Amino acid sequence: MDGAPTAPETIKEAEPELTRVPLVLHRRNFSWLTERISGVVEQPAPRWWWVAFAITSSIATFGLFCIGYLISTGVGTWGNQIPVGWAWDITNFVFWIGIGHAGTLISAILFLLRQKWRTSINRSAEAMTLFAVICAAIFPGIHVGRFWMAWYLAPMPNNWAIWQNFRSPLMWDVFAVSTYFTVSVLFWYTGLVPDLATLRDRATTKIRKFLFGIFALGWRGSNRNWRHYEMAYLLLAGLSTPLVLSVHSVVSFDFATSVLPTWHTTIFPPYFVAGAIFGGFAMVLTLLLPARAIFKLHDVITPQHIDKMAKIILLTGSFVAYAYSMEFFVAWYSGNSYEKFAFWNRIFGPYWWYWWFGMLFCNCLSPQLFWFKWCRRNVFVVFFVCMCVNAGMWFERFIIIAGGLIRDFLPSSWRVYHPTWVDIWTYIGTLGIFTSLFLIFIRFLPMIAMSEVKTAIPEADPHQELPPQSVSPGGKERTR
Amino acid sequence: MTKTPYGHKVYAMAAEYPSAAALYEAAKRVRDAGFRRWDVYSPFPIHGMDDAMGIGKSWLSGWVLFGGVSGFLTAAIVEFGPSSILYPLDVHGKPWNFFTVPAFFPIMFELTVLFAAFAAFFAWQVMNGLPRWYHPMFNWDRFSRVTNDGFFLAIEARDPRFTENTVRQLLEETGGQHITIVHED
Numbered sequence: 001m002d003g004a005p006t007a008p009e010t011i012k013e014a015e016p017e018l019t020r021v022p023l024v025l026h027r028r029n030f031s032w033l034t035e036r037i038s039g040v041v042e043q044p045a046p047r048w049w050w051v052a053f054a055i056t057s058s059i060a061t062f063g064l065f066c067i068g069y070l071i072s073t074g075v076g077t078w079g080n081q082i083p084v085g086w087a088w089d090i091t092n093f094v095f096w097i098g099i100g101h102a103g104t105l106i107s108a109i110l111f112l113l114r115q116k117w118r119t120s121i122n123r124s125a126e127a128m129t130l131f132a133v134i135c136a137a138i139f140p141g142i143h144v145g146r147f148w149m150a151w152y153l154a155p156m157p158n159n160w161a162i163w164q165n166f167r168s169p170l171m172w173d174v175f176a177v178s179t180y181f182t183v184s185v186l187f188w189y190t191g192l193v194p195d196l197a198t199l200r201d202r203a204t205t206k207i208r209k210f211l212f213g214i215f216a217l218g219w220r221g222s223n224r225n226w227r228h229y230e231m232a233y234l235l236l237a238g239l240s241t242p243l244v245l246s247v248h249s250v251v252s253f254d255f256a257t258s259v260l261p262t263w264h265t266t267i268f269p270p271y272f273v274a275g276a277i278f279g280g281f282a283m284v285l286t287l288l289l290p291a292r293a294i295f296k297l298h299d300v301i302t303p304q305h306i307d308k309m310a311k312i313i314l315l316t317g318s319f320v321a322y323a324y325s326m327e328f329f330v331a332w333y334s335g336n337s338y339e340k341f342a343f344w345n346r347i348f349g350p351y352w353w354y355w356w357f358g359m360l361f362c363n364c365l366s367p368q369l370f371w372f373k374w375c376r377r378n379v380f381v382v383f384f385v386c387m388c389v390n391a392g393m394w395f396e397r398f399i400i401i402a403g404g405l406i407r408d409f410l411p412s413s414w415r416v417y418h419p420t421w422v423d424i425w426t427y428i429g430t431l432g433i434f435t436s437l438f439l440i441f442i443r444f445l446p447m448i449a450m451s452e453v454k455t456a457i458p459e460a461d462p463h464q465e466l467p468p469q470s471v472s473p474g475g476k477e478r479t480r
Numbered sequence: 481m482t483k484t485p486y487g488h489k490v491y492a493m494a495a496e497y498p499s500a501a502a503l504y505e506a507a508k509r510v511r512d513a514g515f516r517r518w519d520v521y522s523p524f525p526i527h528g529m530d531d532a533m534g535i536g537k538s539w540l541s542g543w544v545l546f547g548g549v550s551g552f553l554t555a556a557i558v559e560f561g562p563s564s565i566l567y568p569l570d571v572h573g574k575p576w577n578f579f580t581v582p583a584f585f586p587i588m589f590e591l592t593v594l595f596a597a598f599a600a601f602f603a604w605q606v607m608n609g610l611p612r613w614y615h616p617m618f619n620w621d622r623f624s625r626v627t628n629d630g631f632f633l634a635i636e637a638r639d640p641r642f643t644e645n646t647v648r649q650l651l652e653e654t655g656g657q658h659i660t661i662v663h664e665d
Contacts, residue, residue: 029629030523030628030629031628031629034523034627034628034629155558163562163567165571165572166558166559166563166583166584166587167571167572167574167580167583167584168572171587172586172587172590175586175587175590175591176586176590179591179593179594182594182597182598183593183594183597186597186598186600186601187597189601190601190604194523194524194627197627198523198627198628200627201624201625201626201627201628202624202627202628213613214613217605217611217612217613218610218611218612218613218615219610219627220521220615220617220618220623220626221521221522221523221626222519222520222521222608223507223519223520223521223522223525223526223529223530223533223535224519224533224608225608225610226522226525226526226529227530227535227538228538228540228603228604228607228608229525229604229608230525230538231537231538231540231541231604232540232544232600232601232603232604235540235541235544235596235600236597236600236601239544239596239597239600240597242589242593243590243593246586246589246590250586253586450523451523451524451525451627452524454523454524455524455525455527459499459500459501460500460524460527461500461501461527462499462500462501462503462504462505462526462527462528462529462532463501463504463527463528
């Protein structure tokens with residue numbers, strides 16, 4: 001390319017003074033960011049990628065086989081039995097949907113709050129949202145048993161005079177999740193367009209140039225375009241903000257509008273939303289910490305970013321702990337014997353260790369480590385807590401769903417649920433689908449929003465005094 | 481005027497600037513010189529550039545409002561139409577008339593957001609004239625750096641104030657470098 005940049009990769013550090021810690025360390029410049037982030041997708045896939053992808057895609061394939069087996073044989077292949085009509089299937093659904101929330105929170109709410117640190121993590125977090133919602137959407141589809149009748153959920157005129165019951169929380173759920181997925185895709189792609197244009201302009205092969213060219217829509221960074229683009233981005237963020245708060249609220253209505261003890265509580269919507277953000281941030285860190293180490297992105301995803309995410313985990317984890325204790329308080333204070341028994345059963349019943357380990361240790365106690373700065377700054381501690389939270393949030397959903405069902409109102413109907421191998425492998429299969437999709441994503445698309453990170457470095461601000469620079473030489477240098 | 485000696489049609493005269501701040505200052509000068517058909521190009525949106533160019537706020541929000549209202553009305557029609565007019569029945573112990581409205585809120589909300597988001601997504605493309613896979617600026621080989629670290633300013637030849645000498649002088653005065661003529665084809 002004419003005029004290959006020869007500017008120094010780093011600029012001399014400013015005098016130490018009372019300034020904010022920069023979001024991009026070592027005063028990296030624009031072309032360093034482009035080079036480092038695009039480089040990940042432009043170099044040939046490293047060997048570890050192929051090994052990882054072979055493993056995850058095999059697991060995903062076996063998961064798809066389990067789904068095929070379920071559909072062809074029937075829901076009897078799962079351990080679900082009356083009274084436990086919902087078990088791992090809906091647990092997995094709520095788990096995956098919850099994971100997605102962190103991505104939208106980072107991309108929408110933190111954008112509205114002008115948190116510039118989000119720019120380093122929003123792209124991969126949004127991708128994670130999409131993949132998590134894909135995994136989530138599998139379960140309501142297949143758990144109905146007669147998979148081929150799933151189209152009944154779609155309000156389209158038909159000669160059987162089937163029309164949906166829009167008063168049903170399950171119908172709200174269909175609309176909430178499909179709207180959430182669609183809006184997330186639109187938002188993600190909108191953010192991706194300028195970066196696709198970067199990859200188009202750097203492409204060396206014809207096929208890359210063609211494909212990135214098509215998807216970049218002919219983006220040329222014009223300010224007359226940026227003007228509408230930024231307004232659209234702002235409005236999409238504004239629309240996604242209530243959306244992300246609504247999705248898990250609507251998911252919680254599936255339970256809260258029933259009459260079952262432990263489900264029928266008004267605290268559920270905020271409790272579920274806080275739990276979703278809590279679990280989602282843990283998953284963001286679970287994915288980003290290895291990616292940061294492997295691709296040497298320490299200057300972009302800095303200790304400051306991890307510190308801030310750990311604080312959000314601490315905050316939302318404390319919301320969750322509060323909600324747990326308030327559930328127990330209300331069970332006692334209500335004087336309702338069924339409610340009291342259900343919560344007693346939660347701690348000392350058949351799933352006692354799920355509660356002690358999952359809800360108490362993983363969700364309530366482990367995030368409390370983040371009160372200490374050295375814990376937030378130590379990636380191993382952060383990773384450990386995140387793994388605890390990932391596991392704990394799954395246990396929480398399982399306890400809420402199956403734990404509420406195993407003890408029916410009549411003791412003669414009591415039955416403890418046991419998963420079958422199909423249950424287990426369908427869930428592990430979605431973990432494979434999720435990680436496979438994420439591996440494909442980091443292979444083919446920039447995992448950090450380049451055009452957004454560039455706005456977070458000081459040179460992007462036209463209103464501040466900076467030492468004069470010159471255009472990197474490419475032809476004759478002009479003197480003023 | 482709008483042809484080079486070799487017969488190429490001229491699209492614009494363009495210059496490269498060393499930094500976002502330099503481009504910002506140059507844009508203010510070009511705005512004050514009274515040009516209308518010109519644009520700046522940068523790898524990221526530059527804060528305050530809309531004012532520096534004198535182009536004001538984007539009214540894309542109007543389309544989003546339109547999308548949101550149409551989504552809300554769609555939801556209201558598919559919910560109340562069958563429930564209150566076609567088949568007035570009590571379902572779920574909830575009445576068929578207007579008092580059932582709390583049960584209809586979630587879907588009204590979701591469709592409002594969905595339609596508004598689609599409006600935003602298509603409006604930013606349509607208002608920008610995208611997708612447009614060809615543009616004269618792509619003829620300039622330095623311009624490929626616009627998505628990396630290049631800052632460019634181009635004054636179009638169809639601007640009534642465009643003359644080669646005045647534009648070149650203006651670009652030079654504002655610190656533009658690599659000043660060039662960009663061909664239409």
